[in-house]
Amino acid sequence: MKYREWQRSLRDKVIFSLKRDKVVLLQAPTGSGKTFFALDVAFSVSNKVLITVRTHNEFYPFYREIKTHFQDKRYVSVVGRTNSCLLADEKAKPEDISCSGCVYLSWRDVVFQGSPFEYLAKLKEEGKREGFCPYHSIMNSVEEADVVLITYPYLFIPSLRDSLGISLSDYTVVVDEAHNLDSLLDLEERRISQASINLALKQAENEETRLILDKLRSKMTSLVFNEKKYILLDKGRVSSLLEKEELSVIADEASHLSQKMIAQRKITANHLLSIVKFFESLEDSEIKVFSSNNNLVAKPVSSMKYLEFFNDDDVKGIFMSGTLQSKEYFSSVLGLRKDAVYVDVEKEVGRVGGQYECFIALDVTSSYALRGEEMSKRYASYLLRIYYQSARHVLSVFPSYEMIEKISSFIRSINTFPETPRTKIDDLIEHVKHTPKVLIMATARGKLSEGVEVSEDGRSLISDVAIVGVPYPPLDDYMKARAEEVSKISKKNYLEELMQMPAYISVRQAIGRSIRSPEDKSNVWLLDRRFNNLWWKKNIKCFNPKVIRL
Structure with missing residues (x-):
């Protein structure tokens, strides 16, 4: 196999750690080859690999690497009852589906061929025709597969993890997009x-x-x-x-x-x-x-129980992301007490991703006390200026839908695509296909700022990213309750970190939309004077930003 320089340099270090049943925390930029690297080192340690992702859409990059580099490996992608049940509509939740008495309650051996979604569609057609259950057929095939693709609930919810019928000690576990682990709390909401x-x-x-x-x-x-x-x-x-x-x-x-x-x-x-x-x-x-x-x-309000099984001596795994939390955060907030090895690829071997130039605006802020019509007009002026000088599409990221609505009301002369709670990623992809330049207005931690990939031939079509205010989560009773629970264990007030980390991840994720390959270059506009401090400059790697005003 042909390795990139960073993969060759760090491969032995990661394999050594995994063979000692340690956990590896891997931070590497978007487009740097994390997916291939994770599969390669995992198979160097175990005969089987268990991969968990946040959404079914994220199965595809792993399938692509398996098809290209690991063709001798048999894979299965596990989807929940709602997606595989032959009787359920899109409104049904897993708990709504009772298998008792179902006419399709039988299964057959399946071998996944083709992409996960193509094969699932084929399996459902065959299930209706031949009278078997796709869900139970998939679950029955898990133990025989070399690579098992699952979403977060099937790893982090004990009852669903047990339903896989496997022993984690036989696998190297890969947790992709691990910056999303705080959202595990939503699984049981x-x-x-x-x-x-x-x-x-x-x-x-x-x-x-x-x-x-x-x-x-x-x-x-x-x-x-x-x-x-x-x-x-x-x-x-x-x-x-x-x-x-x-x-x-x-x-x-x-x-x-x-x-x-x-x-x-x-x-x-x-x-x-x-x-x-x-x-x-x-x-x-x-x-x-x-x-x-x-x-x-x-x-x-506490995430610690979800990662508890990773503390077992015989469980080994990789948590990876382009915007990974710190080792201390994994320990104090997420409950990973086991000895972990933190590998930041660019700190170890130098730059492996694309490049971006930073600009910090000193005359705007999304601070709640200063929000108003005048501030909205200033933000609109900045976005218009950025749009007119941009080479391609502009991704602007806001703390909330309300800010999108207020500021977009002052932007009428250009092509915009404002996100709403009902927006679908496919709607945006279709829109940009037919438009040379669009101002995408996305909300932090939403579908468009983290889930979208506007690219062509592996290169990003987003030339500019505008962060419209610091995207802190709301400081409410839920956040305070989380901080209180963490403080009971760590004996430290973690409220600031719990506010700062989601904002940091949102900014880094947004920047990552414009850097999809090592050749990509973009402009990053940090439109809030609070970005003009050492912590932000260091952590988002804007060491010598240009300071701007209207």
């Missing part, structure tokens, strides 16, 4: 709202159930607030919204509805079951309850 109760009422047939739900809807109004920020609620007060006997009545009807869907061969969202699962989750001592956007939200 539960929500109910007036709207979801209304949907449950439509599904309820039992009059007693309807009366209970109607009472719940009425009592809930005093606990929720029309604010996006998370507001901590008294857990006991929320639990008391339903008596145990009342919850049992709803659970019985939810179970009846599940069986009815199976019998009718049409499974959709079971809103009754969602209410049951919400209240059952409150029994977990690690769950806290918040109000957000007129929703009751139940979720954990």
